[in-house]
Amino acid sequence: MSTPRTLTLPDGVHPANLETDRGTFATLMAVPDVGTPLGTVLLVPGWTGSKEDFTPLVDHLARYGWRTVAVDQRGQYETPGPADPSAYTLAALGADVAAISEALGGYSQLVGHSFGGLVAREAVLIEPSVFSTITLLCSGPGAFTDQVTLQGLQLLAFGLDNLPIEQVYDMKLSHDSEAPQYIAPPADIAEFLRERFTQNVPISLAEITRRLMDAEDRTEKLAASGVRAQVLYGESDDGWPLPVQDRMAELLGVRPKVIPDAAHSPAIEQPATTARLLTEFFHDR
Template identity: 40%
Template sequence: MTSQATFTPPPGARAHLLRTARGEFAVVDSPAAVGVEPKGVALLLPGFTGSKEDFTLLHEPLAARGYRAVAVDGRGQFESDGPEGDESAYAQGELARDVLAQAAALDAGPVHLVGHSLGGQICRAAALLDDSPFRSLTLVASGPAQISDSQQQRVKLLTDALRVMTAAEVWEAILAMGPPEKVGGPARGIGDINQLRTRWLGHKPAQLFATARQLCTEPDRVTELAAVPLPFHVLSGTRDDTWPVTLLDDMAVRLKARRTVIPGAEHSPNADQPLPTARALAGFWDSTGA
């Protein structure tokens, strides 16, 4: 059995439980850098199989630009608790209400909301419920509707395996299939293989089943979102197997959003190219007058 290592928060950041009206959520919280004028607060949501650690490499450059960044494990993700067998607890509407509660608990006024992949679709649902807690919305490698056919097949393989195997056995199967970052949290740049295994084992299977289904059935809600009075930002790498980049281009047009493509990045720009990703995020937030 391999040893289980834990993630270390980036310099200046604090890992703690954020207490909200809907329960406690594990966060990594980094303030603006010492000597830098604070400009605002960002709430960062990870993708499928991911966690708050997916944003580890963004904290320092965002702090240097004056932004407090709070990355969160959603309900049933890694270090945030959740029901063991109740998939209804992980319905998209429930997860969206969690986001509203997290933003309120930060007690920082409207926050910049950022969602990676699945996290982007949960952020979208939250903004559609109530946009008042948010100053802006950035969708990172997160598309307008369901994921690509090839990734739907990969997700189905994963969830089918979880129904007949232990989580530890499925982890070994994931490694045999290829990099686990393809449909969610990146496996590059944020920890070693033992830490990633620990994270995987921390996920509640019910959360994975429910959110996998969401990824494969999500309708196109871009027209609804475009009616929300927020500044939008669509950010991606130059290549993405989960949602083709052309779909993200079109979504940005429909949202009248700022569009950023990060050279050298794929589905996880936050891990693949963190410095240009952080610059793009902070530049967008600066433009909103925060």
């Protein structure tokens, strides 16, 4: 989950519902002020996140000349989803992203953050023809393997299956606030974080939590897809271990790009640098 620094949308960034063959998705969109867009960037958020994780990045990418669209995945925050576990497999979520790209005209520059990287990879494997590139932003090759992380995910999934989601959030917040690095956000941001978490479809959040425990490593299949790939992460990213991300990059035949002074949420922590590295990759033929 990324923590926004402000809830005020930059000029030119606006919410919009996007109709696709697989349903309606809540988005934040921006287009360049002048000229024809260079293309479309499609941003997919991660576990417990939302389109708001990309707000400053949407603005920066539009200033570089790209139509930019950040989405809530199905069952995530402002996008509805069914109370059916089978709707939240990586294949189902990846098919959604492919349908979103197709609805936007195809050939998207696809960026998946954290868990969104697993979904983005799946989308490329399902329908590579509708993507120009894929960037795995602070993401990994598959499920987490660290036992402490897995135990935490198991507890959260169990709570979501058995308790009101509001209670799960309060328990998670209590746990997170005990960490030495925890900094309490301003009141309006704290209210948004609680609202976002509790508006998730509980089954959706429980199932994508399980995907972080059971996702297969499909890096070699992505390497064979023909879609150009990039691995990009903050220099102090605390998601997947950096050697794991480096190995993923090696299998993809690329060198990882590192964002200075950023951790697991570079779209918020260093949006200007993140946008520059992304656009350099988009233009690098």
